[in-house]
Amino acid sequence: MATTEKLLIEVATHLSGRPVISVRVQEPPWNNMSGACWKTMGFKAVIDVNPGANNPLRTFLHECAHLKFDWPAMDPTDLWKAEPGSLKILDETRKQLNALPRENKADAQAGTWARYAIEACWRYQGDNVFEKQLNSLLNYSE
Ligand SMILES: [Zn+2]
Secondary structure: OOHHHHHHHHHHHHHHOOOEEEEEEOOOOEOOOOEEEEEOOOOOEEEEEOOOOOOHHHHHHHHHHHHHHHHHHOOEOOHHHOOOOOEOOOHHHHHHHHOOHHHHHHHHHHHHHHHHHHHHHHHOOOOOHHHHHHHHHHOOOO
16 A cells, blocks of 8 residues: 555545545546545545645645544445546536535535644655655644
8 A cells, every 4th residue: 555545545544533444546436526525335435536636735635624523424325436527416416515504514624634744754764755744743642
C-alpha cells in the first residue's frame, strides 16, 4: 500500500473513531460528487475523495466528519462497490442533500481539522506538504 493511502486510512480512523478500511482517491460511485463515505455490509467504513475536488484535504476531512457524526445513522450498503460515476444523481436530489444540517456540521468540523493541519504541519519533515498535514492530524486531539 502506498504511503499516502496508508496515512489517509490512519488519519481517517483516528479522527472519525470508526473502522476505516479504505480511502479511495477516485470519483465516488455517485457521479460528480467531490467525496462520499460508506458503511459496508460488514460495518467497516470506506471513504472516496474525488481527485478533481477543489480542495481534496478539505473533502477528505469532510467525509471523516460524516463518519464521526453520522455513522450510527448510516445504513450498511454495497453501493460503494459500483463503478466511479456510475450512479446518476438528480440535480434536485443533490440540492436537497447539500441543504441537510449534517452538511454544515461536517463542514465546520472539517474546517477545524484543516486549520490545525495547516498550522501544525511545519513541525513535520519531508517535501510533501499533504503528507505533512496528514502526519500532523495523526496527533490531533480534542
Ligand atoms: Zn457531506
